[in-house]
Amino acid sequence: MSNRLFQGVIHQMKDAVDRAIGVIDDTSVVIACSELGRIGEVIDSVTTETLSASTPFVINGQTFKSFGTGSSSEYAVFIEGSDDIAQRYAQLLAVSLSSIKQYYDEKYDRANFIKNVILDNILPGDIYLKARELRFNSEVTRVCMLIKVTSKTDISAYDVVQNFFPDKSKDFVISINETDIALVKEIRTGIDSKDLEKLASSIVDTLSSEFYTHCTVGIGTVVTGIKDLARSFKEAQVALEVGKVFDTERSIISYDNLGIARLIYQLPTTLCEMFLKEVFKKSSIESLDQETLFTIQKFFENSLNVSETSRKLFVHRNTLVYRLEKIKKLTGLDLREFEDAIVFKVALMVKKYLSANPAKY
Structure with missing residues (x-):
């Protein structure tokens, strides 16, 4: 999808810029270019190390400028020439394409949509309209889990959990803040709480045994319908808070099993x-x-x-x-x-x- 987006922008700019311009991805493959014949070409001279540079760099008479989301450099624009004009063009293109991609991701990215749903950042009336726009299945059964990292390590718990759930069309791993990771998982109808606790246990065990990262997991109730995901997420938050008070030894706390502790938590x-x-x-x-x-x-x-x-x-x-x-x-x-x-x-x-x-x- 990004390739088509970048190609559309490059096509509109090619007449304004009197030089060959294009975009490569993090594998150095040309994914968009004003010279269509170059799409698919591999620029071997650009390595992962050079791509991580924060300033423009010149290779074989072409000026490159990396860009991406967050701190990672997923792409680089390139422009023919190594003069000051080429550097300015490269920087302008990088800023423009980065902003356009960010806007596009926020508008059409399903994970971002789910994040807005669970955090109540989208009006209830807009949820189903947006879901239809994204062709998102709104009526399947899902559950929210909240993974709270309780020990700091160099390992990214978010990346580990993401790799745990490779099906990005059904399962969504969302970074809430530095310590909290939300998992919105599609499940089959009729699954019981013990199965969900086993899944949570496998996440805790993997992070602990393989990456020395300790965490606790709160499990919300199973819901059918996208609008109830926010409730499931809040229940996962409540489960962690109640567990922190009454079940300090447990690393997995299910909202369904809170019992009288849940009642006390809700009292003024x-x-x-x-x-x-x-x-x-x-x-x-x-x-x-x-x-x-x-x-x-x-x-x-x-x-x-x-x-x-x-x-x-x-x-x-x-x-x-x-x-x-x-x-x-x-x-x-x-x-x-x-x-x-x-x-x-x-x-x-x-x-x-x-x-x-x-x-x-």
Whole structure:
């Protein structure tokens, strides 16, 4: 597509510029030229190293100027001659073609369209119009994943994930910022959350074992219809934020499996503070020392079973009963009673949530 775009511009400019002009790609092949017979020609003297030059360079009586998207040089314009005029023409052509390509990519590039959809940068009424313009299948089943890189390395996690999903017509890997990469993946109908977690696990394992890059992955819900992709993406963001508070050991967090943590995340902080005051009427949660909190955690992990918890804590059963009585005296809640245990468990989660102060989406 870029070849046709460049050729159209070169064709319009050939009468204004009284010299042979053209464009080569990063393999030194002529992809557009005012002399049509040269299209497809390989200019061997231009190497990857010379193409990376930021200033115009002269080879075999022709002036070249590289250009591309971002910091990479994907193309170079060339013009016959090595004088000052040739250099000025080359620089003007490079700037013009770079700007035209950027505009064209933003208008017609599917990945850019998907990025605008998930970030809510496009009006809902325009989504389907744009999708039709791009011949984009709007009604297939897709899911959004958000990959957050938590360790800095020289390896580009974005490039690794892109290579993981080579089908650019169905799967879209989008750079959100320095640490966040969005994956919008087309999936078959009926796929379950375990399959999605396996896919996320393979991404985490590859980045970790082969490239020493650590990351966490948030998985949104599966959606049918392009307009719901923004919701799936926000859910992936929420999954990561909630996981950061309540599941710090896990590297893969699915929105569908957040449970009560999702409910707490959606509550206003004022309501959470009010709840803690109502639960801990006798004394605040801060009055419980670390040993007591550890005992409570183990008691919950062992399904409120006194004998099993005392065995895991390597303490006598009566010692554990004494600790539970002490907790009851401090808080007014008997953790051996199911309802009191639920209230206390939720209160601990609310306290953890307030302390973490996570971002809201």
